[in-house]
Amino acid sequence: MVREYTVYGNDFVRAGEVSGKIKTILKGLGYPPEMIRRAAITTYEAEMNMVIHADGGRVRASFSPEEVVLVFADQGPGIADLNLAMQAGWSTASETARQLGFGGGMGLPNIRRYSDALDIDTKVGTGTTLTITIRPGGRNL
Amino acid sequence: MNQEEYVPIYLNISQCVGCTACMQRCPTEAIRIRGGKAAVMRERCVACGECIRVCPHHAMEARVDRLDQVLGKYKYTIALPAQALYGQFPGIKTRSPVLEGLRRMGFDEVFEVATAAEVVSAATHYELAHGSIPHPILTTVCPVVLRLVRIRFPSLLPHLLNYRSPMEMAARWSRQLASRKTGLAPEDIGCVYISPCPAKCASIQDSIGTLKTALNGIVSVAEVAPRLQAVMDGIEDEESFPHSGAAGVGWAISGGQAAAVGESNNVVASGMENLIRILEALEDGKLSSVELVELSACTPGCVGGALTVENPFIAAARLRKMMQGFGPSVPVSDCPVEDMRWEKTPAPSQVLRLDEDLSRAMEKMDRIRALADSLPGMNCGACGAPSCKAFAEDAVTGRGHGARCVFRPDTPEHEVL
Numbered sequence: 001m002v003r004e005y006t007v008y009g010n011d012f013v014r015a016g017e018v019s020g021k022i023k024t025i026l027k028g029l030g031y032p033p034e035m036i037r038r039a040a041i042t043t044y045e046a047e048m049n050m051v052i053h054a055d056g057g058r059v060r061a062s063f064s065p066e067e068v069v070l071v072f073a074d075q076g077p078g079i080a081d082l083n084l085a086m087q088a089g090w091s092t093a094s095e096t097a098r099q100l101g102f103g104g105g106m107g108l109p110n111i112r113r114y115s116d117a118l119d120i121d122t123k124v125g126t127g128t129t130l131t132i133t134i135r136p137g138g139r140n141l
Numbered sequence: 142m143n144q145e146e147y148v149p150i151y152l153n154i155s156q157c158v159g160c161t162a163c164m165q166r167c168p169t170e171a172i173r174i175r176g177g178k179a180a181v182m183r184e185r186c187v188a189c190g191e192c193i194r195v196c197p198h199h200a201m202e203a204r205v206d207r208l209d210q211v212l213g214k215y216k217y218t219i220a221l222p223a224q225a226l227y228g229q230f231p232g233i234k235t236r237s238p239v240l241e242g243l244r245r246m247g248f249d250e251v252f253e254v255a256t257a258a259e260v261v262s263a264a265t266h267y268e269l270a271h272g273s274i275p276h277p278i279l280t281t282v283c284p285v286v287l288r289l290v291r292i293r294f295p296s297l298l299p300h301l302l303n304y305r306s307p308m309e310m311a312a313r314w315s316r317q318l319a320s321r322k323t324g325l326a327p328e329d330i331g332c333v334y335i336s337p338c339p340a341k342c343a344s345i346q347d348s349i350g351t352l353k354t355a356l357n358g359i360v361s362v363a364e365v366a367p368r369l370q371a372v373m374d375g376i377e378d379e380e381s382f383p384h385s386g387a388a389g390v391g392w393a394i395s396g397g398q399a400a401a402v403g404e405s406n407n408v409v410a411s412g413m414e415n416l417i418r419i420l421e422a423l424e425d426g427k428l429s430s431v432e433l434v435e436l437s438a439c440t441p442g443c444v445g446g447a448l449t450v451e452n453p454f455i456a457a458a459r460l461r462k463m464m465q466g467f468g469p470s471v472p473v474s475d476c477p478v479e480d481m482r483w484e485k486t487p488a489p490s491q492v493l494r495l496d497e498d499l500s501r502a503m504e505k506m507d508r509i510r511a512l513a514d515s516l517p518g519m520n521c522g523a524c525g526a527p528s529c530k531a532f533a534e535d536a537v538t539g540r541g542h543g544a545r546c547v548f549r550p551d552t553p554e555h556e557v558l
């Protein structure tokens with residue numbers, strides 16, 4: 001089963017709606033609670049990254065009994081130094097985003113921590129695609 | 142009573158005209174209109190009482206005991222007044238007329254739930270510093286929160302404060318003290334809670350953390366308040382005998398529990414929509430730097446319960462003013478603190494799951510979407526479901542009852558099944 005969504009850049013009113021919809025689907029399908037929690041955290045962080053850094057993008061969520069694969073594709077600025085971006089506390093968020101309480105530098109580190117597999121395809125000036133895999137019975141919180 | 146059998150809200154069927162007011166406002170979409178009458182889906186009901194509040198015909202009622210059923214049933218009867226009761230009366234400055242009035246009404250003794258709330262507050266303070274519950278700790282005094290977490294946010298179950306409520310503790314504590322004082326056997330002592338809301342009643346019927354409740358009855362503030370008013374005349378309106386302090390009484394107003402616990406790094410929210418948003422945020426990991434989350438289904442806290450009579454904000458203001466005249470809390474000895482922890486861990490509810498089998502659940506979800514997309518999306522409720530999406534869900538999951546969409550009469554439910 002596949003669902004696709006649009007995330008709107010710098011729109012802090014809609015921000016979180018896509019991860020909310022994905023959570024509702026996960027609960028309706030009956031995935032285990034611990035997996036839903038990890039999916040909630042990772043999708044929310046990935047969605048917020050798109051809102052804050054990439055002027056939005058597209059989300060494709062594929063659901064199967066074995067795993068949920070979430071692809072977040074944007075045409076934003078790309079990540080210049082992936083190692084830095086994966087460090088807790090490091091952020092390039094704008095002043096506006098920080099004033100709204102975002103930009104804590106925990107986005108990618110949390111996505112890595114709570115996912116069972118993470119692939120990051122990024123190119124400066126072209127965009128970033130995150131592929132997040134979450135499995136029932138995967139890593140524990 | 143078995144959890145699956147108990148419905149906390151029941152319909153006075155002759156009063157119901159099938160107007161959809163309750164169905165449209167139910168926060169968990171637990172109500173349908175069937176054959177021109179409202180029907181509550183018990184497994185989805187969180188007992189918040191919103192339907193009781195909004196029904197213009199007063200057809201929705203909470204399952205509570207009547208005073209006549211509980212008074213005189215036991216050799217010795219203890220009233221356990223919820224803190225919210227104190228704020229219901231316009232003519233009084235202190236709670237003395239309430240406490241004394243309850244005795245005049247026929248209770249042998251009054252034990253403030255607020256007193257137990259102070260003990261639970263102190264224990265929560267200790268739990269925050271030394272306990273093993275992952276932070277933020279989510280308070281559980283509001284039974285609606287408990288039910289909602291089980292149904293919609295099962296991944297948050299480990300965050301729940303696994304203590305019995307002050308109501309439950311007050312019953313255990315007061316019975317023990319009264320048994321010692323009177324020499325009566327514990328089973329001859331009746332503990333009756335005076336409740337501001339239907340959820341408290343539900344929580345003793347299908348208790349989530351407690352195996353067997355210590356309460357013998359629950360009556361509503363709405364029934365007690367006018368009877369109290371009638372016997373209050375002439376009672377001295379001065380703070381006199383030992384009472385609980387403002388910390389315990391403040392629990393009736395949203396934020397009071399966090400204040401009593403003494404945790405300033407807290408998030409406090411009240412009202413169904415707000416508490417659902419906070420639970421979503423907690424699930425998304427947004428509140429990881431917070432220590433305590435206090436949620437109540439009613440605004441602004443228990444004073445706004447569906448079984449109260451006074452306007453919630455007036456009651457809260459009155460209670461705050463009353464609390465200014467309180468002395469320090471008077472410690473009551475021998476609280477059975479060793480009995481405070483839940484003896485069972487709540488299990489997630491599977492109510493929202495479309496099918497036991499994931500592949501079949503996906504098929505159903507696709508069919509629901511296809512059907513919902515073919516409907517007008519006006520959520521008019523004429524079919525008896527609160528939204529087009531709910532209509533589609535009912536049809537695909539077999540909960541449908543042959544109702545049709547008035548705009549798409551060519552789409553009867555039974556054809557979709």
